[in-house]
Amino acid sequence: MKWGKSLGREERAKIFAALAEGLDLPAVGRAFNLTREDLLHLFREVAEFYQAQEGGYWQLFCDGASRGTPGPAGAAAILQDPAGKVQGQAARYLGRATNNEAEYRAVLLGLEMAAGRGVKRLKIFTDSQLVAEQLKGGYQVKSPNLKPLWRQTLKELQKFEAYVISHLDRKLNSEADRLANRVIDQHLEKH
Structure with a gap:
């Protein structure tokens, strides 16, 4: 063999x-x-x-995309082990959502994937400064549409021993961005 x-x-x-x-x-x-x-x-x-x-921290790259506010939306996440090797990726069409809703759903999608693989320590990267700061407590969550997603994300984060959330420049998050947009394109082509 x-x-x-x-x-x-x-x-x-x-x-x-x-x-x-x-x-x-x-x-x-x-x-x-x-x-x-x-x-x-x-x-x-x-x-x-x-x-x-x-040992080290796994890395989770998340991105949500929306074509309009709200509009057709998608979420994507890429999970890397501490050595930087991709261990999983996921993309999901969300239907109609705002960009901020899509960004939260991308983080949730990634957290689900990481928890399913037994990850304990996680660095989360999002190109949404709003989402990163709301999850760290730096910004208030004022939107009634975002509050349930914010609460759900905080609940999911409790599954990890340690985590860090960081805002990442969009250019450095290009693969997750590509996946999020691709899932929207695939859905729109079918309908």
Whole structure:
């Protein structure tokens, strides 16, 4: 068996089950037709995952987009591990929303993705200064449309041991921006 896509989640689980049952590494290698390099890669991958979980901060890049206020809107988020490797991305069409609503929904989308992966420490980047400052307590939330999203976001943030929210220049958030706009374009093309 070659290392890579052909070694799926179920097969990895079987390998670790065999090790838990007491098979030594050479026996597991033979049983699953794995080379020494395959085993090294597998254990390195597992070690990196757990080091990332316990060590540094994961990074979450979020962006919402709206074509009008309100108008067709989308949200996107990209999750990177502490080493900077992309571990997930998500985009969602939101229907009609303001840009600020879309920005909050992008953060919520990203928090859901990060929590689902067991992330404990998170740096959140948004190109919305309003959202960043409201979540940090620097700006009041005056809009009745934003208050429920603000409350929900604060509730979701409690799932993390530590987090930092930062405003990021739009140019540095271009990939999340591209995903948010692409999901709007895809929806508009269908309708």
